[in-house]
Amino acid sequence: xxxxxxxxxxxxxxxxxxxxxxxxxxxxxxxxxxxxxxxxxxxxxxxxxxxxxxxxxxxxxxxxxxxxxxxxxxxxxxxxxxxxxxxxxxxxxxxxxxxxxxxxxxxxxxxxxxxxxxxxxxxxxxxxxxxxxxxxxxxxxxxxxxxxxxxxxxxxxxxxxxxxxxxxxxxxxxxxxxxxxxxxxxxxxxxxxxxxxxxxxxxxxxxxxxxxxxxxxxxxxxxxxxxxxxxxxxxxxxxxxxxxxxxxxxxxxxxxxxxxxxxxxxxxxxxxxxxxxxxxxxxxxxxxxxxxxxxxxxxxxxxxxxxxxxxxxxxxxxxxxxxxxxxxxxxxxxxxxxxxxxxxxxxxxxxxxxxxxxxxxxxxxxxxxxxxxxxxxxxxxxxxxxxxxxxxxxxxxxxxxxxxxxxxxxxxxxxxxxxxxxxxxxxxxxxxxxxxxxxxxxxxxxxxxxxxxxxxxxxxxxxxxxxxxxxxxxxxxxxxxxxxxxxxxxxxxxxxxxxx
Amino acid sequence: xxxxxxxxxxxxxxxxxxxxxxxxxxxxxxxxxxxxxxxxxxxxxxxxxxxxxxxxxxxxxxxxxxxxxxxxxxxxxxxxxxxxxxxxxxxxxxxxxxxxxxxxxxxxxxxxxxxxxxxxxxxxxxxxxxxxxxxxxxxxxxxxxxxxxxxxxxxxxxxxxxxxxxxxxxxxxxxxx
Numbered sequence: 152x153x154x155x156x157x158x159x160x161x162x163x164x165x166x167x168x169x170x171x172x173x174x175x176x177x178x179x180x181x182x183x184x185x186x187x188x189x190x191x192x193x194x195x196x197x198x199x200x201x202x203x204x205x206x207x208x209x210x211x212x213x214x215x216x217x218x219x220x221x222x223x224x225x226x227x228x229x230x231x232x233x234x235x236x237x238x239x240x241x242x243x244x245x246x247x248x249x250x251x252x253x254x255x256x257x258x259x260x261x262x263x264x265x266x267x268x269x270x271x272x273x274x275x276x277x278x279x280x281x282x283x284x285x286x287x288x289x290x291x292x293x294x295x296x297x298x299x300x301x302x303x304x305x306x307x308x309x310x311x312x313x314x315x316x317x318x319x320x321x322x323x324x325x326x327x328x329x330x331x332x333x334x335x336x337x338x339x340x341x342x343x344x345x346x347x348x349x350x351x352x353x354x355x356x357x358x359x360x361x362x363x364x365x366x367x368x369x370x371x372x373x374x375x376x377x378x379x380x381x382x383x384x385x386x387x388x389x390x391x392x393x394x395x396x397x398x399x400x401x402x403x404x405x406x407x408x409x410x411x412x413x414x415x416x417x418x419x420x421x422x423x424x425x426x427x428x429x430x431x432x433x434x435x436x437x438x439x440x441x442x443x444x445x446x447x448x449x450x451x452x453x454x455x456x457x458x459x460x461x462x463x464x465x466x467x468x469x470x471x472x473x474x475x476x477x478x479x480x481x482x483x484x485x486x487x488x489x490x491x492x493x494x495x496x497x498x499x500x501x502x503x504x505x506x507x508x509x510x511x512x513x514x515x516x517x518x519x520x521x522x523x524x525x526x527x528x529x530x531x532x533x534x535x536x537x538x539x540x541x542x543x544x545x546x547x548x549x550x551x552x553x554x555x556x557x558x559x560x561x562x563x564x565x566x567x568x569x570x571x572x573x574x575x576x577x578x579x580x581x582x583x584x585x586x587x588x589x590x591x592x593x594x595x596x597x598x599x600x601x602x603x604x605x606x607x608x609x610x611x612x613x614x615x616x617x618x619x620x621x622x623x624x625x626x627x628x629x630x631x632x633x634x635x636x637x638x639x640x641x642x643x644x645x646x647x648x649x650x651x
Numbered sequence: 652x653x654x655x656x657x658x659x660x661x662x663x664x665x666x667x668x669x670x671x672x673x674x675x676x677x678x679x680x681x682x683x684x685x686x687x688x689x690x691x692x693x694x695x696x697x698x699x700x701x702x703x704x705x706x707x708x709x710x711x712x713x714x715x716x717x718x719x720x721x722x723x724x725x726x727x728x729x730x731x732x733x734x735x736x737x738x739x740x741x742x743x744x745x746x747x748x749x750x751x752x753x754x755x756x757x758x759x760x761x762x763x764x765x766x767x768x769x770x771x772x773x774x775x776x777x778x779x780x781x782x783x784x785x786x787x788x789x790x791x792x793x794x795x796x797x798x799x800x801x802x803x804x805x806x807x808x809x810x811x812x813x814x815x816x817x818x819x820x821x822x823x824x825x826x827x828x
Contacts, residue, residue, distance in 0.1 A: 338703075556817065580743065603705050
């Protein structure tokens, strides 16, 4: 019950009027960035990160993580009322959410989805509370080879879990690693890939890449599609809420199953999107009204929403315990921790106990605050979405530019943002994944250091990654995942041959 | 984008600026060149083993190698792959689609120049005004409140509340801010 005591102490850290105010501000901003096109959890936190530099780390992470919770909640609003998924893991929410809203059940649909989001996240937080200390304690024994193998596993999972072409996943990922190399090499002190430029000496801040790729790139794509919001009006009536909640009690099995699927897949990066689709697919098989899926079935809304929020929250588990983020947004939070001088990883649980448990406690409170905020402010956010895009877009672009500038008070970064924005537009249109690029930028140096140290330990033999059972297993699974697309391709070829 | 085939079909009559295949090849070639650049610098740094362990170019060398191989196979697949024959012929962007994209991109480039020379606040007001005019055809009555409120709000939030200084230019100097 050591966890319970630590958690109670954590609540003590969080429960100050200032922190609770930050929590609500964070949730509100989070829903806003979740609802607006061109913004989103990762980008929203990247833009707002610099303004938290003056806060103490606990308050700052409370506000930033609440922006994340808010954005997870907010994604459902656009999916249900406007049939526009804010991000890829909200796509499955539109399948039954929008038909429900069109049938005049917008209140029920929103209540269901917010409740599902809350339960999914809550399940994942429970998991973090009890599993994180165990994983951290276990990972204390990890050396560089184990860390490198886990990072390899993280990146390999993009190859087998993503929908994109494996060559494109590799290209995006390697670009991220290459960008991470730019600047001074910490081991030898040599300048790498700077080509004599002073500006490149600093290297590329991944926050700039996030703002450019997710912010500017997204807006360029949205403009091209000629974004016009035609939404369903919505208001949440307290009577509808009570009625919906009573009805939802009967669907506990679906909630539980979807939470488990979400949490399990969410630990791996790129997990949220497959989790929401998988959860939807399985619910369709199990549900009594499976044949009504796609026309506004409540189970079809519960499943993806529970799963994607569970996944989004579970993404913080590897971030906190191993220093390996499970999603781009978790990567941005990790970047924040590094800026405040906190090194995420197993030692965080030993050296910064107060901070870690404060953060975990704030997850509980933040999600309750999130539920309250979204339930009461839906009409407001729906009204914001009706403001024409030609007014919203320049304001979002302004926010992105200010965010890019404030990362290091550098104009050069604003230009990089533009370049990453154009790159984001091209990559998005050609169906390249952006998440591995961002994650590689964040983890590039850590991965390289772990690799170099492992090589030093073994005097240059790759056998180091199979030197004991643990690292060998992780490395083997990683390689299997990495070459999975190749196996399936070869299998497809032989099958084709047989039939031809 | 597969979820919106209808909008794509409607644009078929619209003239394509460039085909998806051409862009696929161009972007793959771009990745290949970046990979080559990284490899060139890694070779300069040394990519083998020294007395202090792997040299500085060791890791980036293999990164660039994987990148170049992946980019080349992607290039060949988009150029000659049977599977990409249909999708490659689709327009990457049509004239009708490119116009609004450029209507964001050009003002944005001027905006960043503006931040550098006029300061952030003045250029933000100008950027919002120009953007709303070009993309929404709004009149002065609707433009003025937005274009003035946003920079003022940003000023109060950053300079006063969060104490984060943003770039200022000659006009702020005149006002003594």
